Amino acid sequence: MALLDANGITKRFSGIVAVDDLSLSVANGEAVGLIGPNGAGKTTFFNCLLGIERCDSGTVTLDGQEITRLATYRRARLGLGRTFQRMELFAGMTVRDHLLVAERSRLGTGRLWKDLLNRSSPSAEERSRADHTLDLLGLADVAESPVEALSLGRGRLVEVGRALMAEPKLLLLDEPSSGLDAGETNALAETLRDVQAARGTAVLLVEHDVDFVRSFASRCYVLDFGSLIAEGPTATVLAEDAVRKAYLGETV
Ligand SMILES: Nc1ncnc2c1ncn2[C@@H]1O[C@H](COP(=O)(O)OP(=O)(O)O)[C@@H](O)[C@H]1O
Ligand SMILES: [Mg+2]
Structure with missing residues (x-):
């Protein structure tokens, strides 16, 4: 099937x-x-x-x-996972945080908005899932960089990473x-x-x-x-x- x-x-x-x-x-x-x-x-x-x-x-x-x-x-x-034709990334947020926000929305824990307000920190498990995905995409070296510092090509990979966090x-x-x-x-x-x-x-x-x-x-x-x-x-x-x-x- x-x-x-x-x-x-x-x-x-x-x-x-x-x-x-x-x-x-x-x-x-x-x-x-x-x-x-x-x-x-x-x-x-x-x-x-x-x-x-x-x-x-x-x-x-x-x-x-x-x-x-x-x-x-x-x-x-x-x-069913997807990326966007126009990149939807948040200036000022690090590459790892982009993946962590995607993870929070996957879990639907309602902590997403608290995250954006810096009121809760990600668990070790969440960080480890994000870091595995960053490794897979060759983005480990820029995990702490603000997303706007990346080339267009690597920014595109961040979008793929966000999609992958949902394990489509x-x-x-x-x-x-x-x-x-x-x-x-x-x-x-x-x-x-x-x-x-x-x-x-x-x-x-x-x-x-x-x-x-x-x-x-x-x-x-x-x-x-x-x-x-x-x-x-x-x-x-x-x-x-x-x-x-x-x-x-x-x-x-
Ligand atoms: N929201 C819409 N309203 C009216 N026409 C649309 C809309 N979206 C796409 N179209 C038309 O449908 C056709 C297919 O468009 P699209 O799916 O974007 O093609 P592609 O992605 O292959 O370039 C085009 O003629 C486009 O103008
Ligand atoms: Mg098209």
């Missing part, structure tokens, strides 16, 4: 069909790519999976449980390389592969960087104008004429 099973997802916005009858699955621990030109419907599809948008038809099943109409926070508790079964990544240079993109791809190997987290990756997708995803899906135009092993799919034409803008 698939970990994620999206079946026949359709989402319309006044007149346009942003996602048209899309079916997609991800197995436990699998790395899957979702690609397509700008405006193809990738982010809208993610939003339907996350419950940020309500799909017009179709069903979403996570780990055997139907979640199509569940609230976003309940999907998160069931193991499936992590949705929407264009994690946006704004990064080639070196930072390679480092990010490598770190994500390490995370996957160490934690066995399944990843569904939306990316415009084809090399990133090629090196990271064993399977991929291609959307164009909301519709699936190809799916299969990444190397095979990227070689298809229709994909090269739609996605890579090549004339074939």
Whole structure:
């Protein structure tokens, strides 16, 4: 049984069909790519999976449980993790504290606001979970640094770290390389592969960087104008004429 099973997802916005009858699955621990030109419907599809948008038809099943109409926070508790396309980090707060705040919101202990007001300190267990995650992401050396001191690439890893603190079964990544240079993109791809190997987290990756997708995803899906135009092993799919034409803008 698939970990994620999206079946026949359709989402319309006044007149346009942003996602048209899309079916997609991800197995436990699998790395899957979702690609397509700008405006193809990738982010809208993610939003339907996350419950940020309500799909017009179709069903979403996570780990055997139907979640199509569940609230976003309940999907998160069931193991659906995500990062944000625009970084949402707090200036002045250290890298470790960003992960600790994520941990508090996971536990739902209600201590989050006390933390922000500096009234309670994290337990040894919380600190150790945060430090393990920082190690895994290669951020241990900047644990005490304010987040704004980091490069864009390492800031992106902090976002991944915050998502990982919830121990998701499936992590949705929407264009994690946006704004990064080639070196930072390679480092990010490598770190994500390490995370996957160490934690066995399944990843569904939306990316415009084809090399990133090629090196990271064993399977991929291609959307164009909301519709699936190809799916299969990444190397095979990227070689298809229709994909090269739609996605890579090549004339074939
Ligand atoms: N909230 C919205 N209201 C109206 N149209 C939207 C909204 N969000 C996305 N769209 C439209 O849906 C289509 C798919 O957009 P999007 O999912 O952002 O594509 P992608 O992430 O693949 O670039 C686009 O035509 C976009 O303009
Ligand atoms: Mg998008």
